[in-house]
Amino acid sequence: MNRTEGSPELAEDSTVLVVDDAPASRYAIGAVLRRAGHQVVPVASAGEALIELDTLQRAGALPDVALVDIGLPDMSGYELCRRIKEVPLTAGMPVVHFSAKPAGPGDRTRGLDAGADAYFNVPAEPEEIQAVVRAAVRGARFRTTAEAEAGRLSLLSEAVLAVQAARCPQELATAAAAGAARISGGPAVAFVFGEDGELVVGSSRRRAPGALPDASAADEVVRLSERLMAGRSGVQSTVVPAPMWPAGYFRAGQAEAARLIVACGSATAPPVCVAVPAYEVGERNTGGSDGGRLLGRLVHATALAAEPLLMYEVERHIALTLQHSFLPKRLPEMPGADVVVRYVPASRHTEIGGDFYVSITTPEGILVGVGDVVGHSLDAATVMVEIRHALRAYCVDESDPGVLVARLDRMLQRYHPQSTATVCLALVDPATGRTRIANAGHIPPLIVGDGDARYCGASGPLLGIGLGHPEPTELKITAAERLLMVTDGLIETRGIDLGVSLAHLRQVAADAPADPGALCDTLLNCFGHERADDIALLALRLTD
Structure with missing residues (x-):
C-alpha cells in the first residue's frame, strides 16, 4: 500500500466505512482515503450501513472507523451512531460525523452525546480528513490494546490466586x-x-x-x-x-x-x-x-x-510419623476389659493435629483416656507425645484421674506455657465396674447400653490455664454397657451447633452394634469422612 508522508504506520492498514447519501461526496471522501492507503466501504444510507456492519461482523472484518453524514435520508447520523454504539461488537468502533452544512456547537454536542469521536465539515482539505481518520483509528487501537492488556492481567491475577x-x-x-x-x-x-x-x-x-x-x-x-x-x-x-x-x-x-x-x-x-x-x-x-x-x-x-x-x-509427614509411632493401632491385652481404639488423621489437605488416646494398666484398674492439644502443627503433635509420656510416668505411682489431670496441667504451664489441651481420663475397675472420670475441657464420655446412650456429667477447665479442677465423677458401668470416648474432630463441623452434633452422636452410638470395634467403625462411617481435624476414638467393654 502507498503511505502518506509523515503519517503514523498504524493508519494505512485500516478500513473505513463511509456513509453518505450524496454520490459525489461519497466518491470524493473515498478517493482521499484510498490515496492514503485505507480500504473504503461506501454506503448510501443508514439502513445500508447497519446491514453492511452486520455482514462484516459475521465475517470477522469490522471497519476500523465509520465516517457518517449527519443528514442521511432514512435516519440522522446521530441516530445511526447511537445504534452502532448500542451493539457490543461495534460499540468500540470510532464514529466521525461530517456535514456539508455549517455546524454549530449544538450539532457537535449532539454527535458527542450520541457517542461520536470527532466532527468535521465538508468540503475539507484531504490532509484534514486523513488526520481525523488517523486520530480516530489510533485512539481505538490504543483502547483495544489497553483492554487486551487489562484482560491478560486479569487472567494472570486469577491464575496466581488459584496457585496460592x-x-x-x-x-x-x-x-x-x-x-x-x-x-x-x-x-x-x-x-x-x-x-x-x-x-x-x-x-x-x-x-x-x-x-x-x-x-x-x-x-x-x-x-x-x-x-x-x-x-x-x-x-x-x-x-x-x-x-x-x-x-x-x-x-x-x-x-x-x-x-x-x-x-x-x-x-x-x-x-x-x-x-x-x-x-x-x-x-x-x-x-x-x-x-x-x-x-x-x-x-x-x-x-x-x-x-x-x-x-x-x-x-x-513428620507429625504423622510421630502420631503413628506413639499411637499404636493395637493395645496390649487388658485383663477384665476389651479396649478398642481408632485414630484417623485429618484429610490430606488440612494441617496435622494433636489428638491422642491412652490405655494403661494400673494397680487400681485400667486407665483410659483421649485428648487433644489445641492447634494444628508439628508443635501440637510434639506436645501430644509429651503429654502421653508424662501420663505414663505419673501412672507409676498414681492412678487417680483427678490427680493426673492436675499434674498434666502443671506440666503444660511450666514447659509449654503457650499450649493448651483437653483431656478426659477414666479409671475403670474391671471387677466392680466402678469408674472415676476426670474431664478437662473435653467432650464428656458416653455410656452406651442396649439401644440407649447417655453422656457422663464430668466437666472441668482445659489443661494449661492453671484453673482448679473438680473432683472426678464416679459411676458404675456394667458388662452390657460400653464406655465411649471421642475427640471433637469426629463431630465438630463449621456452621453446625456442637449441641446438635453431640445429640446426633448419642443417637448413632445408641443404635450401633454392641461390639466395641463395630461401635467405633459405625461412628467413623457416619461422621469420619474428609474431616478437617484428627479423630481419636476409644471404646471399653467389661468382660467376664
Whole structure:
C-alpha cells in the first residue's frame, strides 16, 4: 500500500466505512482515503450501513472507523451512531460525523452525546480528513490494546490466586497448568516436586492418567529444567524442539515443540516448570511477547507457592510419623476389659493435629483416656507425645484421674506455657465396674447400653490455664454397657451447633452394634469422612 508522508504506520492498514447519501461526496471522501492507503466501504444510507456492519461482523472484518453524514435520508447520523454504539461488537468502533452544512456547537454536542469521536465539515482539505481518520483509528487501537492488556492481567491475577490457594502439590500443578492455558490460549502442562521428591504433573485438560506420557518422559522434563536453571536464578525460558520434547503432553500422541518456562523459589528449592506449545506464545490472546512475560510471572508465583507447600508436606509427614509411632493401632491385652481404639488423621489437605488416646494398666484398674492439644502443627503433635509420656510416668505411682489431670496441667504451664489441651481420663475397675472420670475441657464420655446412650456429667477447665479442677465423677458401668470416648474432630463441623452434633452422636452410638470395634467403625462411617481435624476414638467393654 502507498503511505502518506509523515503519517503514523498504524493508519494505512485500516478500513473505513463511509456513509453518505450524496454520490459525489461519497466518491470524493473515498478517493482521499484510498490515496492514503485505507480500504473504503461506501454506503448510501443508514439502513445500508447497519446491514453492511452486520455482514462484516459475521465475517470477522469490522471497519476500523465509520465516517457518517449527519443528514442521511432514512435516519440522522446521530441516530445511526447511537445504534452502532448500542451493539457490543461495534460499540468500540470510532464514529466521525461530517456535514456539508455549517455546524454549530449544538450539532457537535449532539454527535458527542450520541457517542461520536470527532466532527468535521465538508468540503475539507484531504490532509484534514486523513488526520481525523488517523486520530480516530489510533485512539481505538490504543483502547483495544489497553483492554487486551487489562484482560491478560486479569487472567494472570486469577491464575496466581488459584496457585496460592492450592493445598497440595497436585492442586498446585493443576492450577498452574490451567492458568497457563488461559493465558496462552492453548494446552499447558505443569511440573511440581511433591513429597519425597515425587514429580507431580498437572494438565490443563482432563485426560485419563494413561493418556499422559510415562515417568521416563517426566524424568526428561526434569533434566531439561535442571539444565536450563544450572547456575541461573529467577525465571528462565527456552523453546524445546519437537524431537527433544516428550510427545503427548499437549495432545495425545503428538510431538510438538514446547515453550518451557522454569523458575525456582530459592537457590536450594527444586525447579517448577510450565510448558505450552511453542506456537501458542504470542498468538491468540497473549498479545505477542506479553504472553511469555505473563507466563513467566505465573511460573514464578508457582515456584514461590511451592516452597512453603513442600515444607508443610515434610512437616505433616513428620507429625504423622510421630502420631503413628506413639499411637499404636493395637493395645496390649487388658485383663477384665476389651479396649478398642481408632485414630484417623485429618484429610490430606488440612494441617496435622494433636489428638491422642491412652490405655494403661494400673494397680487400681485400667486407665483410659483421649485428648487433644489445641492447634494444628508439628508443635501440637510434639506436645501430644509429651503429654502421653508424662501420663505414663505419673501412672507409676498414681492412678487417680483427678490427680493426673492436675499434674498434666502443671506440666503444660511450666514447659509449654503457650499450649493448651483437653483431656478426659477414666479409671475403670474391671471387677466392680466402678469408674472415676476426670474431664478437662473435653467432650464428656458416653455410656452406651442396649439401644440407649447417655453422656457422663464430668466437666472441668482445659489443661494449661492453671484453673482448679473438680473432683472426678464416679459411676458404675456394667458388662452390657460400653464406655465411649471421642475427640471433637469426629463431630465438630463449621456452621453446625456442637449441641446438635453431640445429640446426633448419642443417637448413632445408641443404635450401633454392641461390639466395641463395630461401635467405633459405625461412628467413623457416619461422621469420619474428609474431616478437617484428627479423630481419636476409644471404646471399653467389661468382660467376664
